[in-house]
Amino acid sequence: PLTVDTAAEGTKVSDRLYGVFYEDINHAADGGLYAELVQNRSFEYNATDEPSYTGLTAWSEVERGGGSVALSVASERPLNDNNRNYLRLDIAAPGEGVGVRNAGYNRGIPLRKGHEYDLSLYARRPAPGPITVTLESADGATVYGRARLQARSAEWKKYRATLTARGTTDAARLVVLAEGAGPVDLDMISLFPRETYKGRENGMREDIAEMIAALKPRFLRFPGGCVTNVGTYDPYSVRQDRRRIYQWKETIGPVEERPTNFNFWGYNQSYGIGYYEYFQFAEDIGAEPLPVLSVGVNGCGENRPLTDETALARYVQDTLDLIEFANGPVTSPWGKKRAELGHPKPFGLEYIGLGNEEIYPEFFANYPKFAQAIRAKHPDIKIISNSGQTSQGAWFDRMWSFAREQGADLVDEHYYNSPSWFLANNRRYDSYDRTGPKVFVGEYASQGNTFGNALAEASYLTGIERNSDVVELAAYAPLLANVDYVDWTPDLIWFDNDQVYGSPSYHVQRLFSRNVGERILPSAYTGEPLPQTPIRGAIGLGAWNTQVRYDDVKVTGAGGEVLLAEDFSAGAGAWTPGAGAWAVRDGGYEQTATVEDARSTAGSADWSDYTLEVTARKTGGAEG
Numbered sequence: 001p002l003t004v005d006t007a008a009e010g011t012k013v014s015d016r017l018y019g020v021f022y023e024d025i026n027h028a029a030d031g032g033l034y035a036e037l038v039q040n041r042s043f044e045y046n047a048t049d050e051p052s053y054t055g056l057t058a059w060s061e062v063e064r065g066g067g068s069v070a071l072s073v074a075s076e077r078p079l080n081d082n083n084r085n086y087l088r089l090d091i092a093a094p095g096e097g098v099g100v101r102n103a104g105y106n107r108g109i110p111l112r113k114g115h116e117y118d119l120s121l122y123a124r125r126p127a128p129g130p131i132t133v134t135l136e137s138a139d140g141a142t143v144y145g146r147a148r149l150q151a152r153s154a155e156w157k158k159y160r161a162t163l164t165a166r167g168t169t170d171a172a173r174l175v176v177l178a179e180g181a182g183p184v185d186l187d188m189i190s191l192f193p194r195e196t197y198k199g200r201e202n203g204m205r206e207d208i209a210e211m212i213a214a215l216k217p218r219f220l221r222f223p224g225g226c227v228t229n230v231g232t233y234d235p236y237s238v239r240q241d242r243r244r245i246y247q248w249k250e251t252i253g254p255v256e257e258r259p260t261n262f263n264f265w266g267y268n269q270s271y272g273i274g275y276y277e278y279f280q281f282a283e284d285i286g287a288e289p290l291p292v293l294s295v296g297v298n299g300c301g302e303n304r305p306l307t308d309e310t311a312l313a314r315y316v317q318d319t320l321d322l323i324e325f326a327n328g329p330v331t332s333p334w335g336k337k338r339a340e341l342g343h344p345k346p347f348g349l350e351y352i353g354l355g356n357e358e359i360y361p362e363f364f365a366n367y368p369k370f371a372q373a374i375r376a377k378h379p380d381i382k383i384i385s386n387s388g389q390t391s392q393g394a395w396f397d398r399m400w401s402f403a404r405e406q407g408a409d410l411v412d413e414h415y416y417n418s419p420s421w422f423l424a425n426n427r428r429y430d431s432y433d434r435t436g437p438k439v440f441v442g443e444y445a446s447q448g449n450t451f452g453n454a455l456a457e458a459s460y461l462t463g464i465e466r467n468s469d470v471v472e473l474a475a476y477a478p479l480l481a482n483v484d485y486v487d488w489t490p491d492l493i494w495f496d497n498d499q500v501y502g503s504p505s506y507h508v509q510r511l512f513s514r515n516v517g518e519r520i521l522p523s524a525y526t527g528e529p530l531p532q533t534p535i536r537g538a539i540g541l542g543a544w545n546t547q548v549r550y551d552d553v554k555v556t557g558a559g560g561e562v563l564l565a566e567d568f569s570a571g572a573g574a575w576t577p578g579a580g581a582w583a584v585r586d587g588g589y590e591q592t593a594t595v596e597d598a599r600s601t602a603g604s605a606d607w608s609d610y611t612l613e614v615t616a617r618k619t620g621g622a623e624g
């Protein structure tokens, strides 16, 4: 029987317990939540960032009716200092039009019959002439919509048009054709569905945003984990060939003035969704905004501490400015900026995260500078320190001790463990100190996206709720994955260019988040153990980037059958760091891990031990 102590006071459940952790990983923003349909709209992809990129990635040449054109990516007299490249059409013969076709993301550009699409582009052409924009099938045989612009300016000028789709498809192309004499310069070629989440301009894709909103998240942690704290510290004006650290000031204002960046997860990030959009989105879904900023350390396998005091002082000031941007009156410099962008009312920021999985001792020197500056100027803001991943053992404990010494309000804990770990660790927080910082479980997932994983997480959440006096916030991670650009699995919400679905874990999150009790009363089960069912689980393997080949996979174990996912046995599987030891050797990966979930053919309800040996080879992409 199950007995519930209804006379007990029980544990009050945090009214902010369930939230989401958004990271721009797996093309979560561009090609995902960000509703922009054109890929590489500003021609900023480049091979120095990623060998498979060119300035014309996703674009191809179109010549119609005897036309002839040479395409190049040029940079003299650019649109502005932050948007350095543009497309030049050198027209040898105009024919019936020459120009480019954009392939969008995944299979192409999705269109719905009768719906409107807003096109905008910048053009510069010394000889005035028309520019025709069409939405077509890949072979050009079907035209879904057309608009004609008259480009008359010899200097950069923005043009707009609205196209109404005459059919439904998920594989259209955007074709931009110039007629008449060249050269013609084009930049920021953009196409948005008129319908975005809550009708916001430069907004979010409705279906994905609605999936997130349906979770009723109480907070939104953004803009990511490794995306926030890995990169060089140079501002854009000192352009680095590789990624710069995430700097919030680069991500606000007109989108054509936001410099793109090459992010930790190995792809170009337009910053079309920037800090203003994140704050706005948090407000739209009724969540507390929870930004995480770099404190000049790096992490996630990269050691690049910022020790120069002057440079560090700028990052400290940027952090204070962010708080002012979110909460300051319109009379303050950054509050004024927020008002100019369209939101005079403060966003009501209450939490700020300092660092993400900082695994280098420079954190102990840098963190206090940020924390003290925030305490002095904004004493009401709750400061979140971090502890890294539970798998980091002694380091994790040291980070916790440091957070206590520093008087942090919360500590951000991360873990990606097996379902059996989640089942076995239901009591993890029962013995946590109630007097120090609260816990923010900022990232967690059991490795795999099966029903068994979801069940293990559901079981674990009962332990989190029972300890919600010390666990104030918790978020599954990562939130989003584009099925064609997977850096990391498991993920909560999966999508392609026109479909979206939740993993089993999504439905567990939704169930718990939408049904939060006020108090958890003590309960006990006595009697026969409940019947056990073997749990079949995928081996949750994700990767720092997808360009890792598995050369050798060996599974040994005590009987039973181990199921390897098809693509994994084919040598293209994904990998979750933290599942075992990992190390970078000679610029490549060598990893070992343990299979903790497997199906037992013996029909046993017990867990069996298996060992998986993997030799992996890095073939390109981000370092890590």
Ligand code: AHR
Binding pocket: 023, 025, 224, 225, 226, 227, 300, 356, 357, 414, 443, 477, 478, 488
């Ligand atoms: O959630 C994926 C990654 O896991 C995050 O970027 C990082 O914080 C953690 O290592």
